[in-house]
Amino acid sequence: MFHPLDIKAPIPVRFNNPFDYEPDALCRAAVKELQSKLPVNPIEGKMYGVLIVMNKGRLGYLQAYSGQIENEPEGFVPAVFDYLQPNGYFKIHEAEISSLNHMIAQLQASEEYKEAQQQLKDIQQEAQKVLDEKRNVMQAAKALRDKRRKEAFISEQEHNEMIRQSQFLKAELHRTKLTYNEQIDAAKQRLQLLQDKITAWKRERKLKSDRLQYWLFSQFSLLNARGERKNLLDIFRDYYLLNSAARTRMVQKLSASADKTEDKNISISLLPPSGAGECCEPKLLQYAFLQGYKPISMAMFWWGPAPKNEVRQHGSYYPACNGKCKPILMWMLEGLETNCDTASNNTEQTIEIIYEDSYLAVINKPSGLLSVPGKSEKPSVYSILKERWKGENEPFMVHRLDMSTSGLLVIARNLSVYKALQKQFLHHEVSKRYVALLPLSFLEKHKPTDGRITLPLTPDVNDRPRQMVDHINGKSAITEYHVVGKTKYGKDNQEAIKIQLHPQTGRTHQLRVHCAHKEGLDTPIIGDTLYGKRDERLWLHAEHLEFTHPITAKDMSFDSTLL
Incomplete structure (x- = not known):
């Protein structure tokens, strides 16, 4: 080893x-x-x-x-913890769960189950057809009776005959309904017996799966640098209660409840994710x-x-x-001297004010500066402007840029301007353009000079803030791009490919994923530590911003160069 x-x-x-x-x-x-x-x-x-x-x-x-x-x-x-031993506890109980999966799949695919489903469907369709026909007969007979009454005087005998006809047709419809209801109930009961089996097996599978997962987490006993041990259940519970405000509030709320059945919900909320301890x-x-x-x-x-x-x-x-x-x-890592907390949280950073009036400001955000405050005490565009406008205005962040992305941001100075600008963003009335640098290897991909990328995105729940492409459940994300050509960048004056990016939607990390993913440009932006390789910075910059001033109605257009 x-x-x-x-x-x-x-x-x-x-x-x-x-x-x-x-x-x-x-x-x-x-x-x-x-x-x-x-x-x-x-x-x-x-x-x-x-x-x-x-x-x-x-x-x-x-x-x-x-x-x-x-x-x-x-x-x-x-x-x-090696849980893959052929005759070990995990494999034995995993086989039981697999057996239940097989039983469920086998019954759902069986002729008996399919016939029960089809029988119910056929009877319901037949009942609907027959009952509709009888209702049509009733309506036609009623129409003839009404017509007869209008055309001439009818005798008492004919009147009584009309009543008998109406009563007979209604009774016939009622008898037919009862007959089909009995058949439908019988078909439903037959199908329900099979579905009850499936439901019981699924419930048993869930119980076995939860117990096996809980057992598995308890077997992962992890050391720290001090020689102390904790299993995964204790590690994640303690971490969540210390660092997750949402989970802490949930636990406090459920713990205060008189309903002790909520204890299970508390346990579930503090469980490790699947695969924990195997990285x-x-x-x-x-x-x-x-x-x-x-x-x-x-x-x-x-x-x-x-x-x-x-x-x-x-x-x-x-x-x-x-x-x-x-x-x-x-x-x-407890007990080991690390670099985890050596970086200063209060690094001095400044922003360039491009435009400022009593209603809004447009600034040039440097790479490495947060747009809004995070969990740490690091400075942000919001905190810097709040200090700058102290006693005058409160910054209202209309939109954001990733911490690593530089470029233009518009910030409102009151709520009404904020809402007006938000409306422009919502209705796609704001023009934004980004510029990014890609490595020369992009040329080997033979991508068109101009194109449109449509890759829906969803958060990677096990590795936030990373995003993933999800064609089934992801949110729509659309980017138009244009390849400008070769350029020089960085301290060493290296060559790169410059591209312009026009986001039509505003998903988290949209431009970064659309560049890096194999179904997009298949080339990460230079310096993208999440989706590519580290460099002196992420070479992504919001270079153009255009909107209508909410108060003066003037067209506002700003440009900033990627340095």
Whole structure:
């Protein structure tokens, strides 16, 4: 498991931040060795990771992959908990759940079930047809009686005959309804018996699945740098109650309720997500702690084709995910000196005021500055303008830019102007244009010079703020683009491809995903740490903004150059 590393490079004083890092020379050397042993063109992609460790004064690395494989390849650290043993608890109970799945699928596909469904459908259709015919006969007979009454005087005998006819037809309709209702009830009962079986099996499957998942989470006992242990259930519960205000409020509300059946809802809200504990990072740290190795630094990379909905670049480094890994790593890194909290939260940043009057302002936001305050105390466009307009106005953020994106923003100085500008955005009356820089490899994709990207987006619930393409449940996201040509950028004056992006919708990370995803431009924007590779900054800039001034009705047009 321990792979010696023969390299002359400085050893970091602190462990790197797994959620925001640039791989050091040690990690890059270890990754290079690992990649040389991996398949060149794997059929499926997978996340791999390395952990640089010190073993009794000897430098080396551990390697891991995310998830579990029944026939584990040699040289990788083992799973935190191996639940794939052929005759183990998990496999036995998984087989029971699989058996229920088979029983449900078999009954739903059976001739008996299909016949019961079809019989009910046929009887209902036949009943509707026959009853409609009888109602038509009744209406026709009534029309003839009414016509007869208008045409001539009718005798008492004929009048009584008309009444008998009407009563007979009504009674006949009623008898027919009763007959068909009995047949429909019988068909429904036959189908319901089968559906009750399916419902009972599904209920049993859910119960077994929940119990198995709960058991599985309890078996993942994870060490931290102090040698203390916690299972996944305790790790996520403690993390959620400390860091998730929504979950904390829910627990407080349900705990105060007299209805103790709500305890189950509390437990569910604090459970780990599926697959927690199986990523590279916890596997690597767990093995290092068990062996008494000192962790130095770590790095993760994707190898192979990307999943259909996600953006993953072959060979690119990625940070640890927030949903599954963050609670675990916050626990496991306790007792280890890290870079997680070394960055200052109060870095001085300024904004360029492009235009300002009593009603609104247009500013040029630098890359790295938040648009609105986050959980930390980092400055934002909002906080800077609030201080600038202190005692005069409150900033109203009409729209936002990602922290890493630079460029033009319009901010209202009162509620009525805010609402008027929001209305313009809602009705697509605001013109926005972005400029982005792509690596020269974009030319190899042979994309049209002009095009339209329509990829619906949805949040990656296990790794926010990342977004995924979801053609079924995603929200519509449309971007028009134009390739401008080659340009120079950055401190080293490197070459890149400049493109203009015109978003027709305003989804989170829309432009970044539409550029990076294989169904879009298949080329991440330079410096995109979430969907591509790190650079001195994210080279995405809101360069043009055009709207109508809500008070003066003048056309307002602004341009800003990507520096």
